[in-house]
Amino acid sequence: xxxxxxxxxxxxxxxxxxxxxxxxxxxxxxxxxxxxxxxxxxxxxxxxxxxxxxxxxxxxxxxxxxxxxxxxxxxxxxxxxxxxxxxxxxxxxxxxxxxxxxxxxxxxxxxxxxxxxxxxxxxxxxxxxxxxxxxxxxxxxxxxxxxxxxxxxxxxxxxxxxxxxxxxxxxxxxxxxxxxxxxxxxxxxxxxxxxxxxxxxxxxxxxxxxxxxxxxxxxxxxxxxxxxxxxxxxxxxxxxxxxxxxxxxxxxxxxxxxxxxxxxxxxxxxxxxxxxxxxxxxxxxxxxxxxxxxxxxxxxxxxxxxxxxxxxxxxxxxxxxxxxxxxxxxxxxxxxxxxxxxxxxxxxxxxxxxxxxxxxxxxxxxxxxxxxxxxxxxxxxxxxxxxxxxxxxxxxxxxxxxxxxxxxxxxxxxxxxxxxxxxxxxxxxxxxxxxxxxxxxxxxxxxxxxxxxxxxxxxx
Ligand code: FAD
Numbered sequence: 001x002x003x004x005x006x007x008x009x010x011x012x013x014x015x016x017x018x019x020x021x022x023x024x025x026x027x028x029x030x031x032x033x034x035x036x037x038x039x040x041x042x043x044x045x046x047x048x049x050x051x052x053x054x055x056x057x058x059x060x061x062x063x064x065x066x067x068x069x070x071x072x073x074x075x076x077x078x079x080x081x082x083x084x085x086x087x088x089x090x091x092x093x094x095x096x097x098x099x100x101x102x103x104x105x106x107x108x109x110x111x112x113x114x115x116x117x118x119x120x121x122x123x124x125x126x127x128x129x130x131x132x133x134x135x136x137x138x139x140x141x142x143x144x145x146x147x148x149x150x151x152x153x154x155x156x157x158x159x160x161x162x163x164x165x166x167x168x169x170x171x172x173x174x175x176x177x178x179x180x181x182x183x184x185x186x187x188x189x190x191x192x193x194x195x196x197x198x199x200x201x202x203x204x205x206x207x208x209x210x211x212x213x214x215x216x217x218x219x220x221x222x223x224x225x226x227x228x229x230x231x232x233x234x235x236x237x238x239x240x241x242x243x244x245x246x247x248x249x250x251x252x253x254x255x256x257x258x259x260x261x262x263x264x265x266x267x268x269x270x271x272x273x274x275x276x277x278x279x280x281x282x283x284x285x286x287x288x289x290x291x292x293x294x295x296x297x298x299x300x301x302x303x304x305x306x307x308x309x310x311x312x313x314x315x316x317x318x319x320x321x322x323x324x325x326x327x328x329x330x331x332x333x334x335x336x337x338x339x340x341x342x343x344x345x346x347x348x349x350x351x352x353x354x355x356x357x358x359x360x361x362x363x364x365x366x367x368x369x370x371x372x373x374x375x376x377x378x379x380x381x382x383x384x385x386x387x388x389x390x391x392x393x394x395x396x397x398x399x400x401x402x403x404x405x406x407x408x409x410x411x412x413x414x415x416x417x418x419x420x421x422x423x424x425x426x427x428x429x430x431x432x433x434x435x436x437x438x439x440x441x442x443x444x445x446x447x448x449x450x451x452x453x454x455x456x457x458x459x460x
Contacts, residue, residue: 018362022046023176025360026161028150028304030141031059032346033338034181035132036100037353038140041179044357049175050137051163053146054082057132059183061085061125067208072294073188084185084207084228084298088235089121090439092227092431093344096451097423098124100346103131104455117448118439150178151306152330159333177333177360179353180302184339187301189316190294191223191270199273199292206232206295215240219287221279223270224295225249230435232295237264244279244287246270255283260436300339300394307334316391320376323407324394325352328372332359343400344424347416351407358411419450 022045027034030052041048056062063085070078091098094117099105105127107115114123132138144166151160159175188205196203206228216239222229225247237243243264258264267281273292280286300313311327311334312319322328324339335356338349358364366372383393396403401424405415423444430438 018365020045020361020363023360024174025049025177025179026051026147026150026159026173026175027140027179027181028147029059029181029183030054030057030137030143031061031181031183031338032128033183033349033353034059034179035128035137036346036350037179037181037337037356038137039102039135040350040353040357041360042140044361044363046357046360048140049173050141051145051147051161052141052143055143056129057138057141058125058128059083060185061121061128063087063089063121063125065210067210071202071204071208072190073205073207074190080186081208082183082186085121086206086209086228086232086235087211089231090116091118091121091124092231092427094118094423094427094442094444094448095123096448096455097344097420097427098346099127100131100350101417102350102458103134104451104458105346106452106455106459116439117442147304149306150180150304152308152334157333177335179335179337179356180305181337181349182302184300184341185298187299188294189297189299191296193270193292194272195274198275199279200275200277201289202291204291204293206293207298209293209295212236212239215291215293217241218290220244220291220293221246221270221287221289222293222295223247224297226295226297227431229295230431232293233264234436236293237261242287244289246279246281255281314390317393319380319393320373322366322372322376323403325356326359326366326372328369328376331366331369331372332356339394340396340400340403342395342397344420347420348400348404348407351404351411351413354411354413355407364410417451417454419447419454423447423451 025041025046025048027037027048027050030050034050035057038048038050060083062083064081064083066081068078068081095105114120145163147161148164149162153160159178160172161175162172164170188207190205209232212235215236218240219242220236220240221244222233223246233243233245244267246267246269248269255266255268258266269282271280271282273279277288278286279289299316300318310329318339320327325335326332327334337352359366401416401421408415426444
């Protein structure tokens with residue numbers, strides 16, 4: 001105080017609290033992220049319209065046997081299929097850990113339901129349908145309505161959304177804010193392989209993998225080491241002649257025949273492919289393959305978004321974004337839910353959308369645009385200093401719980417439950433140690449008991 005008086009500086013005052021406000025908000029997508037966002041926005045008193053290009057809720061979890069007209073995904077004019085699920089898919093997280101906090105993913109006493117802790121994909125879709133029904137979200141969703149353009153009307157500070165119904169009818173409407181929840185497992189990413197244009201074999205991206213049958217008696221090279229790559233390689237090994245898995249993380253000493261299989265081998269990455277059908281790996285070994293299956297992930301893709309260059313996707317970094325949610329220059333009226341990967345998605349979506357809903361109503365304040373930008377730049381610099389490539393900007397893994405706790409603190413919500421963190425860690429460890437059996441062979445029953453005790457708050 002003394003210094004301030006001597007220098008005649010005004011004493012800084014906290015900004016006056018703004019009155020609470022209700023806004024007209026567009027949500028793009030009715031997958032898990034869009035559904036919980038709609039719920040949180042409505043709880044906060046906003047009016048909500050959810051645009052969904054499909055004919056039902058659930059996004060990724062709506063399995064279809066259909067595949068795209070270009071199985072690798074190069075052709076921009078190809079028909080797009082949203083979901084990347086394969087028929088045999090079971091969750092890679094235990095259900096207790098995976099569900100929303102406010103609506104636990106518990107087993108239903110119904111013979112038509114899958115009671116397993118790592119259920120098949122249909123059970124997740126049914127859970128999301130239950131969630132939608134329980135909270136009456138359907139009435140907020142416009143099905144078969146694709147958002148084709150999102151543009152800021154700068155003078156009015158409003159967002160103009162152009163949508164197209166399946167019937168062909170276009171509509172343009174004005175909103176105060178837009179939350180993007182369009183998912184990021186639809187637009188394939190493929191590895192650059194020297195010689196691929198001359199290579200005579202077939203190619204497919206895992207986005208279009210459904211069942212192993214087309215791989216019967218084939219020599220398959222599968223690229224990748226993600227959860228899907230692990231599942232799909234085993235699915236295919238049941239029918240293929242040979243499966244050769246090429247992965248960046250494979251060191252010379254771990255390459256070779258996969259234990260438990262007489263037709264599956266692990267290799268380092270592909271060095272090059274050739275006109276005669278040969279695929280050469282980085283350790284000099286080679287095979288003659290019939291098909292390359294790219295399990296190499298996906299690109300963030302917002303073909304509808306026009307921000308005059310303010311938000312960009314650069315080497316799979318969506319930015320600049322404050323805490324993976326708000327572009328500082330357009331906050332809070334443009335936001336993204338669900339960008340982080342290698343996470344437990346549903347509870348994270350819940351926290352991000354609570355934060356957005358409260359910021360839009362003025363119940364929570366964001367830092368100034370400059371402060372948010374400083375934070376983003378410091379984050380990007382820290383990634384660079386640790387040698388993390390841009391494309392891993394939204395990869396969280398072990399830092400997800402610290403992030404969730406930070407977002408929870410912004411909203412005055414409780415932190416991650418200890419059992420959820422421990423269950424995630426145990427399940428991740430098990431998955432690495434026993435990729436075939438981790439779903440049915442778990443020893444974390446004490447954590448299940450803790451989870452069920454916690455769920456009583458919501459289910460009793
Ligand atoms: P999505 O579910 O993809 O939903 C996006 C929605 O937006 C879709 O309905 C789409 O039709 C709609 N949409 C897109 N563009 C437009 C537009 N322009 N206009 C209107 N609507 C539009 N998570 C887990 O928790 N456990 C698991 O075991 C698990 N396994 C997975 C396995 C695979 C193979 C994949 C691909 C993902 C898996 N995930 C898993 C992650 C999964 O993506 C998330 O659980 C979650 O479903 C993502 O929800 P979302 O709402 O962000 O996106």
